[in-house]
Amino acid sequence: MGRAWILAVVAALATGCAGLGESPDDAPNVLTTMGFGLPDEHATARVGVFRQKYPGIDLRITEGAFDEQQFLSAVASGEPPDLVYADRIKLGGFAARGAVQPIDDCLRRHRVDMSVFRPAAVRQVTVDGHTYGLPDFATVKLMILNNPALRAAGIDPATLPTDDWQALAEQTRKVTAVDGGRIRRIGFDPKLPDFFPLWAKANGVELISPDGRAAVLDDPKVVEAMRFTTDLVKAQAPWASFKAFKDGFDEFGAGNQYAKDQLAAMPMDSFYINTLATNSPDVDVTVKPMTDRTGTPFTELGGQAWAIPRGAAHPEQACDFLVTMTAKDTWVTAAKARRDGLAAKGRPYGGTFTANRDADAAIFSEVYRPAGNRIVEQGVPVVLSLQEKAFALPPSPAAPDLVRVWRSAAIRVLGGEQTAEAALAQAQREADLALRRVIGR
Amino acid sequence: MARQRGDTRAAWMFLSPWIAGFLVFTAGPMIFSLFLSLTRYDMLKPATFVGLDNYQELVTDPKVGIALYNTLFFTVLHVPLLIVLALALASLLRRAGRASGFFRTVLYLPVMTPPVALAAMFLLLLNGQTGAINELLGWFGFTGPNWTTDPAWIKPGLVLMSLWGVGSTAVIYLAALSRVPQELYEAARLDGASSWKQFWHITLPGISGTIYFTVIVNTIASLQTFTEAYAMFFGNSEVADNQGDSALFYVIYLFQQAFSSLRMGYASALAWALFVVIAVITAVQVRASRRLVYYESEPR
Numbered sequence: 001m002g003r004a005w006i007l008a009v010v011a012a013l014a015t016g017c018a019g020l021g022e023s024p025d026d027a028p029n030v031l032t033t034m035g036f037g038l039p040d041e042h043a044t045a046r047v048g049v050f051r052q053k054y055p056g057i058d059l060r061i062t063e064g065a066f067d068e069q070q071f072l073s074a075v076a077s078g079e080p081p082d083l084v085y086a087d088r089i090k091l092g093g094f095a096a097r098g099a100v101q102p103i104d105d106c107l108r109r110h111r112v113d114m115s116v117f118r119p120a121a122v123r124q125v126t127v128d129g130h131t132y133g134l135p136d137f138a139t140v141k142l143m144i145l146n147n148p149a150l151r152a153a154g155i156d157p158a159t160l161p162t163d164d165w166q167a168l169a170e171q172t173r174k175v176t177a178v179d180g181g182r183i184r185r186i187g188f189d190p191k192l193p194d195f196f197p198l199w200a201k202a203n204g205v206e207l208i209s210p211d212g213r214a215a216v217l218d219d220p221k222v223v224e225a226m227r228f229t230t231d232l233v234k235a236q237a238p239w240a241s242f243k244a245f246k247d248g249f250d251e252f253g254a255g256n257q258y259a260k261d262q263l264a265a266m267p268m269d270s271f272y273i274n275t276l277a278t279n280s281p282d283v284d285v286t287v288k289p290m291t292d293r294t295g296t297p298f299t300e301l302g303g304q305a306w307a308i309p310r311g312a313a314h315p316e317q318a319c320d321f322l323v324t325m326t327a328k329d330t331w332v333t334a335a336k337a338r339r340d341g342l343a344a345k346g347r348p349y350g351g352t353f354t355a356n357r358d359a360d361a362a363i364f365s366e367v368y369r370p371a372g373n374r375i376v377e378q379g380v381p382v383v384l385s386l387q388e389k390a391f392a393l394p395p396s397p398a399a400p401d402l403v404r405v406w407r408s409a410a411i412r413v414l415g416g417e418q419t420a421e422a423a424l425a426q427a428q429r430e431a432d433l434a435l436r437r438v439i440g441r
Numbered sequence: 442m443a444r445q446r447g448d449t450r451a452a453w454m455f456l457s458p459w460i461a462g463f464l465v466f467t468a469g470p471m472i473f474s475l476f477l478s479l480t481r482y483d484m485l486k487p488a489t490f491v492g493l494d495n496y497q498e499l500v501t502d503p504k505v506g507i508a509l510y511n512t513l514f515f516t517v518l519h520v521p522l523l524i525v526l527a528l529a530l531a532s533l534l535r536r537a538g539r540a541s542g543f544f545r546t547v548l549y550l551p552v553m554t555p556p557v558a559l560a561a562m563f564l565l566l567l568n569g570q571t572g573a574i575n576e577l578l579g580w581f582g583f584t585g586p587n588w589t590t591d592p593a594w595i596k597p598g599l600v601l602m603s604l605w606g607v608g609s610t611a612v613i614y615l616a617a618l619s620r621v622p623q624e625l626y627e628a629a630r631l632d633g634a635s636s637w638k639q640f641w642h643i644t645l646p647g648i649s650g651t652i653y654f655t656v657i658v659n660t661i662a663s664l665q666t667f668t669e670a671y672a673m674f675f676g677n678s679e680v681a682d683n684q685g686d687s688a689l690f691y692v693i694y695l696f697q698q699a700f701s702s703l704r705m706g707y708a709s710a711l712a713w714a715l716f717v718v719i720a721v722i723t724a725v726q727v728r729a730s731r732r733l734v735y736y737e738s739e740p741r
Contacts, residue, residue: 075484248570397545400702411685438483
């Protein structure tokens with residue numbers, strides 16, 4: 001009897017394990033993705049193009065935002081997805097660490113001309129001369145100004161100086177509104193600590209060396225940028241109040257900070273033009289480029305990329321997928337679907353900003369339809385004028401640590417814990433240590 | 442004799458699923474993490490043995506001190522407040538009569554809120570400029586602090602939020618209170634003991650075993666606190682680290698080291714250090730309990 005029970009249990013366990021079924025890795029025509037979703041026409045139309053072109057491939061999209069832990073665990077366990085979609089700055093770091101594989105052969109096989117992709121985007125996915133991913137969307141950072149607030153303070157929005165830091169501080173003081181010790185309108189938000197690399201670049205320095213193997217945080221120009229931007233915030237309100245006030249913004253709603261006159265000016269990602277145009281089309285704003293201290297317009301490029309993880313089971317089909325998803329014709333199909341989708345809701349289509357220059361050229365000549373929306377009509381040409389003037393930080397194997405280190409430094413200065421010099425000296429030490437740990441320098 | 446052997450075998454059979462689960466899902470990973478703590482391992486390359494380097498670094502890493510301080514600060518504030526509040530609520534519930542069932546349900550409902558939703562809600566409620574809590578304080582003439590952005594107030598704000606889940610402890614106390622012999626109160630009343638004296642000399646000793654249990658459990662949970670603070674201040678990579686180190690709890694730092702910096706070896710060492718800290722604190726509590734906790738079954 002006892003033996004029979006044991007046999008029954010073993011049989012049940014064996015049946016249960018067998019019931020787990022075939023892994024996608026074992027099926028030759030199954031392609032799995034991670035970090036990608038199908039929230040709008042941009043995604044669904046492009047996936048539709050791929051499915052039409054490769055009907056024999058069973059594409060399985062695991063919807064959801066990219067999760068670093070999930071991805072690395074999958075790579076470490078030897079069962080990664082076939083494709084990963086993530087911010088380029090992260091993918092660059094993964095490439096430098098060997099979590100994703102080079103796609104040079106794939107690009108050769110499909111005769112992909114990398115020169116059609118924006119150089120700053122390509123820089124983010126290139127490590128030691130090898131390409132590790134294909135850039136997807138491309139966003140830039142630009143200034144969005146609240147016209148009524150600035151004009152009421154006697155400032156012409158078109159001439160708000162981002163090159164003359166002293167004048168900028170002075171004009172910020174004029175337009176900031178504080179009532180009974182409580183801030184009512186932020187005059188100028190430099191977007192610290194997130195946009196600190198932009199301000200360092202405005203002062204002529206990139207925070208990571210071109211090879212990604214050193215941090216440049218205690219450079220006097222970086223210190224100067226830190227001192228200026230943190231002083232700019234602190235002159236308006238203590239950081240705790242400033243941030244709490246910002247946290248209360250309904251950034252993606254009709255009652256956003258511009259509509260409610262809670263903010264006069266800030267640098268922002270270009271996608272926000274479409275957000276404003278959709279949610280508060282009547283808000284009176286000026287979109288203009290950020291300038292460096294010589295008065296030259298510039299910007300930082302962001303966005304995502306597709307890559308093939310190390311150990312992916314179907315790299316060839318994955319290659320077909322990422323080439324198709326980032327091709328000009330696919331983007332144009334997606335842009336048309338997006339435009340038609342928005343038109344059905346009576347909304348303007350402010351274009352699709354991709355890292356593929358040919359795709360953008362076709363989209364903005366054939367598909368773009370601002371439908372008389374002033375924000376889009378004024379803002380989109382600014383975005384287009386900036387795309388070729390963009391920089392991007394190079395990929396670094398210690399990228400997450402470096403980002404954390406300079407963000408923490410900015411917070412310490414904003415909170416009054418340290419001076420800019422002391423915070424960045426500490427940040428440099430921490431960054432050096434992080435790099436030493438990763439690359440053994 | 443044969444019957445005893447049969448009982449033992451049956452006991453092992455019933456215990457075996459738990460033992461198997463413990464070995465596979467708890468003891469196994471613990472032993473593996475002990476091994477990892479002696480290595481440098483980034484999940485992408487094979488682990489390399491580094492001896493006690495990770496433990497040496499742990500002693501000199503200033504962030505460990507900050508994270509430990511934040512965690513202890515939270516624990517020291519959270520546990521006593523939770524116990525006192527839960528006891529007060531349970532005592533009130535005891536007097537609620539027929540409505541006790543309804544209030545018990547109401548009190549327990551917040552415990553069902555998913556932690557991430559709770560964090561999102563409290564970010565709005567605690568906002569220093571526009572939040573409802575400061576609005577409420579304003580009605581009474583107080584100017585509330587910036588709970589979510591002022592480094593001095595972030596931890597008290599998190600403690601305030603943590604009391605949202607007081608219901609589960611209160612329900613445990615309610616059960617304990619109902620088990621205190623009523624004749625003791627009757628005798629005390631006949632002797633002219635005040636309500637406070639009854640509470641101090643009868644209620645508290647009567648439920649001291651339960652209080653001891655909740656202190657231990659909540660202390661361990663507080664030392665491992667993660668979800669709410671992470672969801673509020675670290676969950677979105679775009680805004681992570683935007684409030685400095687004020688909410689950097691020990692397990693959050695451990696998580697960052699493991700899954701952001703990919704330092705599995707160091708993170709494992711951090712985990713074992715926390716295990717030791719919890720073990721020491723629990724041992725102190727167990728020792729203190731010998732003097733402070735009364736069990737009905739043992740002679741005083």
